[in-house]
Amino acid sequence: MTTNSTTSSSFAAWPDRLRRSAIVLMAVMLGLSASVMFGGLSLQHAGLIFICVLGAALVPWSLHHAVPVTDDQAGMRPAEAPVVQALVGGMPEAAVLLDRAGRVLHFNVAAAQLAPALRKNELALFALRTPEIITALRQAIATRESQRATYVDRVPIERWMEVIVTPLLLPTAFGGTEYCILMTFHDQTPLRRVEEMRADFVANASHELRTPLAALSGFIDTLQGPARDDVRARERFLGIMHAQATRMARLIDDLLSLSRVELSAHVRPDTLVDIVPLVHQVIDGLEPLASERQVTIEAEFPNTAVTIAGDTEELLRLFENLIENGLKYGASGGRVAVSLTEPSTNDGSEIRFAVRDFGPGIAPEHLPRLTERFYRVDVGDSRAQGGTGLGLSLVKHIVQRHRGRLLIESVFGHGATFTACFPTLKGAAKE
Ligand SMILES: Nc1ncnc2c1ncn2[C@@H]1O[C@H](COP(=O)(O)OP(=O)(O)O)[C@@H](O)[C@H]1O
Ligand SMILES: [Mg+2]
Structure with a gap:
């Protein structure tokens, strides 16, 4: 690869070399013409001399350092070249390229969002006033070694950021180098x-x-x-x-x-499981709790098998947690409706397992946090019922592992509905 690019660059450069030697060649041609006309030099000798000079002008004297110079780049500092600009622009995280004096050469969109005051050709310190960044930048310039610093960005929202300041030596078109400083920002x-x-x-x-x-x-x-x-x-x-x-x-x-x-979150279960008997098994197991709480379980299932790619043990835990919660926290409603529907009977494209209770429901401010570990609306009530606060978190993880969704709906004072949606076998095969 290296050989190829070097060779192609030296070939690509010959018109350029010819252009650069044009004045010399013209001067030689004039001198030779004068010698032929007035100095008695023969035309053949003059032609021979001119061919030698032309050959000398075309020889790529610095083959090893040949850097392809395009029209765009000619006369530009390397840090200003479009390729450098494109690299900085294409970096996924905020990036700013500075010259050795700390002036901004390029920055990308993410950097402009992070520090809206950044301007090309201005000192970066005007826009990045955080003491940690300033210290890291000064040290990087002084020591020419990479520096890291972490700081908290408080506006518009609190973010922990890490800045890496890396001094770079960029090659110039004619074999030299130029010092630049690349700052990259990582959201921690x-x-x-x-x-x-x-x-x-x-x-x-x-x-x-x-x-x-x-x-x-x-x-x-x-x-x-x-x-x-x-x-x-x-x-x-x-x-x-x-x-x-x-x-x-x-x-x-x-x-x-x-x-x-x-x-095992990343490993999708692949055993085919009919979930109808699983839900029946869970309901049977919870009958004693239901009669203790004087709650009737109303079940509505299709007559046929409902098969998904799943893990039997995990699905049992999921069904048990949701129905048990309905019985425990929605007992005052006197009934819990458990339903299993397929895309042919529900209005979506998934298989839905829903548990609806008619108890006190859940206030809207708690809904987004219910699946957090140990989160409970009423800690005392949950403990009294033998709860751990981990049930819904477990349910959420199981649903996610099955590539499904958990929906929680509740109207405060009118009960709650928890729905686990699973992809159908057809839907799963498409993914
Ligand atoms: N059907 C429901 N009705 C009202 N509140 C509920 C219902 N299901 C769950 N919750 C609330 O969500 C909390 C978390 O439930 P969960 O994670 O299963 O933990 P646990 O049942 O062990 O307390 C419960 O403590 C309860 O406050
Ligand atoms: Mg629970």
Whole structure:
């Protein structure tokens, strides 16, 4: 490749060389003509001399450093060349190219959005006044080494940014080099958010586990001490301890399921599963809870099999979580409607599993946050019902792994509807 480009550049440059030597060649031609006319030089010798001079003018003397010079670039500094401008313009993140004095040579659209005051040929420091950037830029100019700095951009919204200042040596057309400075900006906000969420998650998980654990050890102390011989108290405390231990077990179960689903999030399930019997199985399992809460489950299913590409265990958990939530939080409505519809009976192109309850519903400000881990509208109520606050988060992850959607609709005071939509087999094959 290198050889090719060098060769083609030297060929491409010969008209250019001819143009540059034109004056010399004309002078030689005039001198030779005069010698032929007045100095007695023979025409043959004069022709021979001219051919030698012409050959010398055409030899590519600096083959190894030959840089193709186009008309556009001729007479331009390398940093001003259209190719450099195109590279800066094509960078996906904000990028600004400066000359060695810190003056702006090029910047891209993303950089213009980040610092609207940036102007070509003006000092970049006028537009980028953040102290961290100024220090990094000064150090990069002084040391000619790459510098990194992070800073918080507060306008128009708070963003964590990283700037990388890289001194560059750009080759000039005639074999020299020119110092420039490339500044690239990277938005670190999503990474920071994930870090924060992870920290929150660990804090929440340990808090959720610590509460029942504290209750358990408190009761153990009481049973070993003051209530040692109190049979009735012992029975009551053991009942509470059992409930707390069950809550811890459920929390650990949910945490494990969540991490398992997250780990396999990118692998789409490919087993064909008929979901009708799965929903029946879940409803049967929840009958005792329904009768305890005096809620009737109304089920509406197609008579035929409804097959999707899915993971049986995950789908069971999904159906169970949604129906159980309806029974627990919508109990006051007295009924929960569970339906399964195909594109032929619903107005969309997906298979829809919907759970509708007629309880208190959910206020609109909570709706967007319901699928966050540990988010609960009423923490006390959820705990009292044995909830962990992880159910809907798990549901969302399972639906996403199945390449589906979770819809939550609620009119405050009039119940809530949770719908899991799955692509049909035909729709999945098209993707
Ligand atoms: N059908 C529903 N009606 C009213 N509120 C609901 C319903 N489903 C869920 N919620 C609210 O969403 C919260 C999160 O639900 P979930 O993630 O399943 O956690 P958990 O059931 O363990 O509390 C619940 O604590 C409850 O406040
Ligand atoms: Mg739940």
